[in-house]
Amino acid sequence: MTKLKGAAVFGQSGGPTSVINASASGVFQQALKEDLITEVYGAAHGIRGILEEDFYDIRKETQEELDLLKTTPSSALGSVRYKLKDPSVDDTDYKRILEVFKKYNIRYFFYNGGNDSMDTTNKISKFLAKSGYECIVMGVPKTIDNDLFGTDHCPGYASAARYVATTIMEIYHDARVYDTPMITVIEIMGRNAGWLTAASVLAAYKGAGPDLIYLPEVPFTMEKFIKDVRKVFDTKGGKVIVAFSEGCKNSEGKYIAEMGATLSKDAFGHAQLGGAASVLADILKNEFKCKVRGIEFSLMQRCGAHIGSKTDVDEAFMAGQEAVKAAVSGITDHMVAFERVMVDGKYTCQPKLINLSHVANTEKTVPLEWLNKDQNFLTDDFISYALPLIQGDSHPPYVDGLPHFAKLKKVSVPKK
Amino acid sequence: MTKLKGAAVFGQSGGPTSVINASASGVFQQALKEDLITEVYGAAHGIRGILEEDFYDIRKETQEELDLLKTTPSSALGSVRYKLKDPSVDDTDYKRILEVFKKYNIRYFFYNGGNDSMDTTNKISKFLAKSGYECIVMGVPKTIDNDLFGTDHCPGYASAARYVATTIMEIYHDARVYDTPMITVIEIMGRNAGWLTAASVLAAYKGAGPDLIYLPEVPFTMEKFIKDVRKVFDTKGGKVIVAFSEGCKNSEGKYIAEMGATLSKDAFGHAQLGGAASVLADILKNEFKCKVRGIEFSLMQRCGAHIGSKTDVDEAFMAGQEAVKAAVSGITDHMVAFERVMVDGKYTCQPKLINLSHVANTEKTVPLEWLNKDQNFLTDDFISYALPLIQGDSHPPYVDGLPHFAKLKKVSVPKK
Numbered sequence: 001m002t003k004l005k006g007a008a009v010f011g012q013s014g015g016p017t018s019v020i021n022a023s024a025s026g027v028f029q030q031a032l033k034e035d036l037i038t039e040v041y042g043a044a045h046g047i048r049g050i051l052e053e054d055f056y057d058i059r060k061e062t063q064e065e066l067d068l069l070k071t072t073p074s075s076a077l078g079s080v081r082y083k084l085k086d087p088s089v090d091d092t093d094y095k096r097i098l099e100v101f102k103k104y105n106i107r108y109f110f111y112n113g114g115n116d117s118m119d120t121t122n123k124i125s126k127f128l129a130k131s132g133y134e135c136i137v138m139g140v141p142k143t144i145d146n147d148l149f150g151t152d153h154c155p156g157y158a159s160a161a162r163y164v165a166t167t168i169m170e171i172y173h174d175a176r177v178y179d180t181p182m183i184t185v186i187e188i189m190g191r192n193a194g195w196l197t198a199a200s201v202l203a204a205y206k207g208a209g210p211d212l213i214y215l216p217e218v219p220f221t222m223e224k225f226i227k228d229v230r231k232v233f234d235t236k237g238g239k240v241i242v243a244f245s246e247g248c249k250n251s252e253g254k255y256i257a258e259m260g261a262t263l264s265k266d267a268f269g270h271a272q273l274g275g276a277a278s279v280l281a282d283i284l285k286n287e288f289k290c291k292v293r294g295i296e297f298s299l300m301q302r303c304g305a306h307i308g309s310k311t312d313v314d315e316a317f318m319a320g321q322e323a324v325k326a327a328v329s330g331i332t333d334h335m336v337a338f339e340r341v342m343v344d345g346k347y348t349c350q351p352k353l354i355n356l357s358h359v360a361n362t363e364k365t366v367p368l369e370w371l372n373k374d375q376n377f378l379t380d381d382f383i384s385y386a387l388p389l390i391q392g393d394s395h396p397p398y399v400d401g402l403p404h405f406a407k408l409k410k411v412s413v414p415k416k
Numbered sequence: 417m418t419k420l421k422g423a424a425v426f427g428q429s430g431g432p433t434s435v436i437n438a439s440a441s442g443v444f445q446q447a448l449k450e451d452l453i454t455e456v457y458g459a460a461h462g463i464r465g466i467l468e469e470d471f472y473d474i475r476k477e478t479q480e481e482l483d484l485l486k487t488t489p490s491s492a493l494g495s496v497r498y499k500l501k502d503p504s505v506d507d508t509d510y511k512r513i514l515e516v517f518k519k520y521n522i523r524y525f526f527y528n529g530g531n532d533s534m535d536t537t538n539k540i541s542k543f544l545a546k547s548g549y550e551c552i553v554m555g556v557p558k559t560i561d562n563d564l565f566g567t568d569h570c571p572g573y574a575s576a577a578r579y580v581a582t583t584i585m586e587i588y589h590d591a592r593v594y595d596t597p598m599i600t601v602i603e604i605m606g607r608n609a610g611w612l613t614a615a616s617v618l619a620a621y622k623g624a625g626p627d628l629i630y631l632p633e634v635p636f637t638m639e640k641f642i643k644d645v646r647k648v649f650d651t652k653g654g655k656v657i658v659a660f661s662e663g664c665k666n667s668e669g670k671y672i673a674e675m676g677a678t679l680s681k682d683a684f685g686h687a688q689l690g691g692a693a694s695v696l697a698d699i700l701k702n703e704f705k706c707k708v709r710g711i712e713f714s715l716m717q718r719c720g721a722h723i724g725s726k727t728d729v730d731e732a733f734m735a736g737q738e739a740v741k742a743a744v745s746g747i748t749d750h751m752v753a754f755e756r757v758m759v760d761g762k763y764t765c766q767p768k769l770i771n772l773s774h775v776a777n778t779e780k781t782v783p784l785e786w787l788n789k790d791q792n793f794l795t796d797d798f799i800s801y802a803l804p805l806i807q808g809d810s811h812p813p814y815v816d817g818l819p820h821f822a823k824l825k826k827v828s829v830p831k832k
Contacts, residue, residue: 074592174489299709300711304583400622401808
């Protein structure tokens with residue numbers, strides 16, 4: 001492929017994280033430097049912005065705001081949950097994308113997201129290639145779920161993990177002040193992979209963590225759960241902290257939350273979860289006749305940029321830069337991934353590229369051998385894996401004692 | 417009163433805060449310096465530790481741990497919710513306290529807490545005085561509720577306020593990423609006073625806050641609430657953020673949470689609140705047929721030391737020191753309070769002393785003139801009040817990327 005010259009478009013997709021904007025900053029700042037890239041566009045609300053020609057001109061943004069993006073949580077361009085149909089069934093959207101790309105001479109397409117978004121990226125890449133339109137397509141990983149295939153870890157995970165571990169340490173101190181029994185059930189995000197819930201063990205590593213940890217990788221049974229809680233309750237003076245993944249299911253594949261509420265479904269057909277903590281709290285209250293508190297980390301765990309991991313922020317920025325560097329070198333149809341390389345026993349993170357077809361829709365779960373025998377706690381192997389990722393304190397600059405977040409000008413590109 | 421020489425005991429009471437240990441640090445470090453104070457004891461679980469002669473010897477603690485207390489959330493000595501009876505009805509506990517004080521030659525009693533605890537402190541002070549036992553009694557204020565009478569503000573409030581404002585700013589960014597309607601209802605602590613919920617307006621001051629704020633000071637009606645939400649929904653593209661106090665009640669004095677759950681009561685007869693967010697979320701979901709998320713800040717808001725206000729931490733420490741300084745100067749039966757003194761237009765905080773009888777059981781609520789005409793938002797007067805309090809970033813030292821909290825040795829004092 002001869003080197004392509006043209007505009008670049010970048011979009012954000014899926015649930016936001018604390019560092020998805022750090023990747024945006026990396027893409028933008030690198031793209032603005034590249035001679036082959038004539039224009040740098042941000043797509044409003046991901047793929048929808050492309051379909052609707054809703055682009056922001058990133059050249060109009062200041063260096064200061066682009067730098068502030070590194071510590072600004074959530075998706076500054078707006079995100080989307082929009083499922084492209086299989087092109088063999090309905091290629092309307094793909095044709096429209098091709099039309100828009102041609103119109104704006106878009107030759108570089110960067111898409112930042114998780115499993116579903118990489119599937120979207122892959123389908124677009126294959127369609128463009130098939131149609132003969134020369135365009136570099138590059139995926140940038142992102143997910144607090146840490147479940148993308150082919151990468152040691154995913155940008156966004158470590159900052160959410162640092163939020164989870166730090167907050168549980170604080171809750172641990174709070175939940176033990178009275179000399180009466182108290183059970184605390186903390187619900188943590190993660191649809192099918194328990195990586196984020198597993199991070200709660202880092203608080204235990206610091207001596208102030210959960211007693212029991214339940215991941216969706218292990219089929220859940222209420223009987224064993226109550227037995228587990230009883231054992232801790234009896235040996236630790238009635239003080240129990242449970243970290244629980246929202247994605248835990250029983251052997252019939254039924255979510256715990258379904259026992260308490262009817263589930264609605266999002267655009268991808270995934271069940272919208274939440275509520276497991278209050279369901280379990282009710283059951284435990286009835287069983288143990290003591291104070292039980294159900295806590296849901298809700299949106300806070302994925303947008304807590306004030307307790308971000310500097311390692312995560314730096315790597316997310318780097319992932320964005322690397323995507324652009326690889327793209328202008330002529331590589332297409334790949335996603336940037338991370339390889340852990342130990343140098344003199346010290347953690348380093350090296351970028352690598354993996355084929356989009358390999359990553360799309362493949363979920364990476366927590367290895368079962370990293371769980372203890374009772375499958376209700378994590379071993380030191382997990383701690384060795386996760387601890388290097390949460391090193392370094394990242395937070396936004398504070399003005400008036402509060403975060404100063406980026407506020408992009410979002411100058412619209414005139415429609416063609 | 418001649419200057420008293422003897423042991424000092426300090427206890428922590430009521431719900432923990434991010435900075436109650438900072439006050440403990442102030443009391444301990446000052447008491448250890450004073451010649452009149454022969455021993456420095458920490459009471460385990462507040463008044464219960466006194467009744468049970470369960471004391472820690474603070475002289476056995478290291479300077480490093482006493483310093484770490486300043487950034488360690490929750491009550492390091494353990495807290496308690498124990499209501500002393502009226503001494504005219506049953507003075508058993510008071511006699512026991514007197515007995516213990518005599519046995520250990522306790523001549524200085526410092527008690528750290530909120531309204532209920534100051535009532536306890538006041539009753540003990542009056543009983544000791546009446547019984548002729550010479551003992552200095554001094555209250556140290558503490559409450560995230562900020563509802564203590566006679567003080568400009570209370571230690572613990574500002575750090576919780578900074579947590580609330582920062583977290584809402586992050587949620588604001590998260591809750592707006594999709595191009596579809598979404599209503600977010602955030603439930604914030606505060607039994608009868610809306611100070612902490614009001615602090616959510618600081619996020620709005622920074623351009624990323626709630627659209628509507630509901631305090632317990634204003635009787636709540638569901639009809640007006642839905643009308644208010646509708647107005648924002650229609651004018652802001654379906655994006656609404658509501659900050660809601662757990663203490664909101666309708667005109668019959670019924671909590672919103674009571675509409676969804678049966679309430680249990682704590683030892684002081686206060687209703688245990690929580691659940692308003694999910695009740696309201698259900699109602700709004702039904703009304704607006706869009707995505708609605710109920711979020712409860714739960715324990716996190718009162719133990720989030722990693723996002724503490726340095727002003728708050730410093731003032732809490734100072735309050736502890738001042739209590740000891742006043743005590744050894746011979747003053748008794750008072751609580752340390754704060755006076756706001758503007759020097760060259762700049763906020764400063766001066767300690768003052770107020771009579772325990774005046775502070776006990778009197779609640780200070782948010783002035784209604786600081787609410788807007790619709791009584792669903794705060795005015796600039798509140799912002800001017802609250803903003804100086806949250807200045808400065810305080811967090812624990814980080815080791816392994818996670819908080820390093822104090823771990824007291826808690827060497828028990830041999831029982832006499």
